[in-house]
Amino acid sequence: MKADIPAVQLERVAKRYGAVEAVRDVSFSLPQGGRVALVGHNGAGKTTLMKLMLGLARPSAGRLLVLGRDPSEGAAETRRRIGWLPESVTFNGALTGREILRFFARLKGENAAAADAMLDRVGLAEAARRRVGTYSKGMRQRLGLAQALIGAPRALLLDEPTTGLDPEMRQGLYDILAGLSGAGTTVLLSSHALEELEGRVERVVILDRGRLVADGTLAELRALARLPVRLRLTLAGATPPDWLASAGGLRRIAARAVEIPCAPEDKMALLRRAAEDPAITDIELQAPTLDELYAHFLRGQGGERGGTA
Amino acid sequence: MNAALLVAGKEVREGVRNRWVIAATLLLAALALTLAFLGAAPAGRVGASALDVVVVSLSSLSIFLLPLIALLISHDAVVGEMERGTMLLLLSYPVARWQVLGGKFLGQVAILAVATVSGYGAAGAALAVAGHDVGPEGWWAFAQMIGSSVLLGAAFVALGMLASALVRDRGTAAGIAVGLWLLMVLIWDMALLGLLVADAGERITAGMLDAALLLNPADAYRLLNLAGLPGLGELSGMAGVAEGTALGPPVLLAALLAWVLVPLAAAAAVFARREL
Numbered sequence: 001m002k003a004d005i006p007a008v009q010l011e012r013v014a015k016r017y018g019a020v021e022a023v024r025d026v027s028f029s030l031p032q033g034g035r036v037a038l039v040g041h042n043g044a045g046k047t048t049l050m051k052l053m054l055g056l057a058r059p060s061a062g063r064l065l066v067l068g069r070d071p072s073e074g075a076a077e078t079r080r081r082i083g084w085l086p087e088s089v090t091f092n093g094a095l096t097g098r099e100i101l102r103f104f105a106r107l108k109g110e111n112a113a114a115a116d117a118m119l120d121r122v123g124l125a126e127a128a129r130r131r132v133g134t135y136s137k138g139m140r141q142r143l144g145l146a147q148a149l150i151g152a153p154r155a156l157l158l159d160e161p162t163t164g165l166d167p168e169m170r171q172g173l174y175d176i177l178a179g180l181s182g183a184g185t186t187v188l189l190s191s192h193a194l195e196e197l198e199g200r201v202e203r204v205v206i207l208d209r210g211r212l213v214a215d216g217t218l219a220e221l222r223a224l225a226r227l228p229v230r231l232r233l234t235l236a237g238a239t240p241p242d243w244l245a246s247a248g249g250l251r252r253i254a255a256r257a258v259e260i261p262c263a264p265e266d267k268m269a270l271l272r273r274a275a276e277d278p279a280i281t282d283i284e285l286q287a288p289t290l291d292e293l294y295a296h297f298l299r300g301q302g303g304e305r306g307g308t309a
Numbered sequence: 310m311n312a313a314l315l316v317a318g319k320e321v322r323e324g325v326r327n328r329w330v331i332a333a334t335l336l337l338a339a340l341a342l343t344l345a346f347l348g349a350a351p352a353g354r355v356g357a358s359a360l361d362v363v364v365v366s367l368s369s370l371s372i373f374l375l376p377l378i379a380l381l382i383s384h385d386a387v388v389g390e391m392e393r394g395t396m397l398l399l400l401s402y403p404v405a406r407w408q409v410l411g412g413k414f415l416g417q418v419a420i421l422a423v424a425t426v427s428g429y430g431a432a433g434a435a436l437a438v439a440g441h442d443v444g445p446e447g448w449w450a451f452a453q454m455i456g457s458s459v460l461l462g463a464a465f466v467a468l469g470m471l472a473s474a475l476v477r478d479r480g481t482a483a484g485i486a487v488g489l490w491l492l493m494v495l496i497w498d499m500a501l502l503g504l505l506v507a508d509a510g511e512r513i514t515a516g517m518l519d520a521a522l523l524l525n526p527a528d529a530y531r532l533l534n535l536a537g538l539p540g541l542g543e544l545s546g547m548a549g550v551a552e553g554t555a556l557g558p559p560v561l562l563a564a565l566l567a568w569v570l571v572p573l574a575a576a577a578a579v580f581a582r583r584e585l
Contacts, residue, residue: 017584054401056585076403084401090394094326095319103319107312107402131326147398 005068007032007155007186008053013062015048022048024210025062030188032154035181037197038190039294040207046190047087049207050157053188054084067154080108083153087160087190089144093133097124097143100132101150108151115150121176122146123169137164145173149180156180158189162196174200194290204290206297214297218290225296227288228261233274234282241279312404313412320416324382330420333378337428340370345432346439359436360447364454367429368534371458372527376465376490379421383469384486386413387580388479397585407577410474414466414573421462429455454534457565464526464568465489471576474583497525519556526568533561 006029015023023045030036038046051057052064055071064071069078091100097119105115119128122142132140141164148156156177162170177187178200191197197204204221206214214221233244235256244250247270249261262270267285274280288296324330344366345359387410390396399409433451437443472485501521505513522528556564 051397051585056397056400074405079401079403082401084398086394086398088394089398092323092393092395094323099319099322103315104402106315107404109403 005032006030006065007034007067008188009065010049011063013049013052013059013064015045015052015057016060021210023052023059026207026210026212027062028205028212028215030155030186032186033181033184034203035177035187035201036189036203036205037201038188038205038207039194039197040190041298043209044207045210046207047159048210050084050159050188050190053155053157054082055079080151081154083148083151083156085144085148085156085158085161088163089140091132091140091143093131096129096131097135097139098128100143101146104147105150110151115146118146118150119143121149123172138166138169141165142169149176153180153185155186156188158187160191161189162191162193170196194294198290206294208298213300218293221293221297222288223264225288225293226264227292227296228263229267229288230259230261230286231267231270231274232257232259232284232286233280234284236279236281241277243273243277244280312402313408313415316399316404316409316412317414317416317419320413321419324416324420329382330423333420333424334428336378337374337424338431340374341367341429341432342435344370345436359441360433360443360451363432363436364447364450365535367432368454368458368531371425371454371461372531373494375421375425375458375462376494376527378424379417379462379465380469380486380490382417382420383414383466384473384482385479386410386417386470387473387576388476388482389473391585392479400585406581410470410573410577410580414463414470417466418459418463421466422459425458425462426455429458457530457533457562460562460565460569461526461530464565464572465493467569467572467576471572471579474576474580493525493527497528522556523560523564526565529561529564529568532556533558533565 008030010029011027013023013026014021026045026049038049040046048057052059053066053071055066055074058072067078067081069075071078095103098116101115101119102112105112105118116125116128119125122145124139124142124146127135127139132143135143141161145158145161148158161173165173174196177189181187189201198218203215203217205212206221214224216224232253233240235258238256239245240250240258244258244260247260247262251259253259260270271283271285274283321330341363345363387396390399396409400406429451433448468489469482469486472489473482476482476485501518505518522532
């Protein structure tokens with residue numbers, strides 16, 4: 001596969017199950033080595049999109065290519081290069097973690113040693129000989145990650161990968177993903193925990209009821225949304241200075257602290273003024289969170305469309 | 310093909326872990342040993358060899374038990390993994406759907422074969438150890454009985470898989486499995502007998518009866534073992550049917566094979582079209 005063609009490419013893809021339109025008219029593409037988050041409510045179409053990319057379902061309309069081929073052909077060579085972690089992954093509880101991972105490794109043409117090394121990498125080496133039925137939710141999730149990561153995938157599709165993982169393991173996962181995408185693997189992950197995506201993905205695709213409502217880098221989406229920045233000011237006295245009190249939207253959040261929203265273009269002027277005023281002892285700047293961005297795009301969906309990064 | 314063998318290996322491993330293999334083996338061995346020693350006792354008096362009696366009684370047992378075990382294992386094969394959510398992940402791997410189905414079939418038949426060969430083999434070995442005189446013909450009949458029993462089991466594994474590939478929930482698959490067992494093992498013969506009696510030889514010809522027997526794998530198996538093998542016909546009381554039929558062992562064997570392959574192919578076709 002050539003280096004310049006996208007790893008995943010969707011053109012006006014739609015999928016309906018009977019009367020339900022799970023995905024409607026979605027187009028985007030993921031570059032090789034990209035790290036992208038797919039964000040949306042339950043039922044927004046994230047899992048359906050992944051199934052389409054895996055060739056487990058055929059699009060009702062539109063065209064999609066994964067690693068340069070139509071996934072519904074089911075080409076073994078393509079499938080060997082794709083790792084998938086399903087949402088709330090399950091395994092047959094009667095087998096041990098090692099047996100399961102070795103089975104999946106062999107299906108992808110890897111040997112048993114690679115499977116054992118991967119178990120070690122996700123921290124399951126000690127539990128490898130135990131039945132999966134005795135595993136905790138986090139351990140099953142780690143086994144799910146292990147099977148997705150095995151065989152040096154060129155594309156990784158992770159459906160809610162961090163559910164059930166403790167913070168340390170979460171960090172470990174993001175480190176692994178950063179390493180993989182640095183080596184050219186495309187990572188697409190869906191998530192509910194928007195806050196933790198900050199700084200860990202390059203791009204966010206927001207879906208709502210099967211439609212793409214926004215697609216861009218976090219900075220682009222912020223610029224597009226024009227959400228107000230919030231300034232938190234700590235005051236020397238109990239009352240805020242007059243110039244501040246007359247500004248709109250002032251909100252008292254503690255005895256000596258206030259919060260004020262301000263449009264992105266007014267931010268610097270406000271900061272300079274606050275910095276010069278001795279009545280203000282501390283300034284804290286809060287950029288709009290991903291949650292707010294998300295809420296904004298879902299509210300505005302239908303009318304405006306996201307940028308095309 | 311390699312992928313299918315991997316799936317088969319996993320199926321056997323799960324069968325061992327879930328105690329299916331051991332339970333089926335023990336059940337078959339216990340019943341076979343009981344029949345062998347109860348059945349061998351009067352053998353001297355009627356002039357039949359001990360093993361012949363065992364072949365007849367074991368094949369009667371197989372007709373009831375092997376389809377039941379086969380359906381119990383196989384009805385869950387597709388729909389169970391779908392419901393547990395393990396099938397989707399498997400199908401995202403470089404393995405075709407027919408390979409998944411074929412692998413599961415091979416694995417489950419292997420489980421049945423191990424149980425049958427070791428369970429019934431134990432009975433044969435016990436008779437030999439107990440000093441019963443068995444000629445090579447007797448052993449041949451015994452081996453044929455074991456082989457055709459595995460084939461009978463395979464036919465019902467294939468039928469169970471077809472049911473499993475067709476339905477959307479496990480309960481329905483289990484219901485179909487029970488229904489299939491009742492129909493093929495119990496009701497079919499009774500209905501056939503009732504028809505023959507009611508008809509009193511007016512309209513039903515020997516050819517129609519043959520067709521009716523081939524339409525049920527359990528009957529094909531019964532004819533093959535109880536009537537088709539030389540010297541066993543008189544013992545089993547099936548001699549009458551055997552004489553009236555034009556069905557020789559090759560036809561019966563072919564029928565059993567068809568009962569394995571046709572449902573299996575149908576299951577693969579249904580599964581290939583199934584929306585996940």
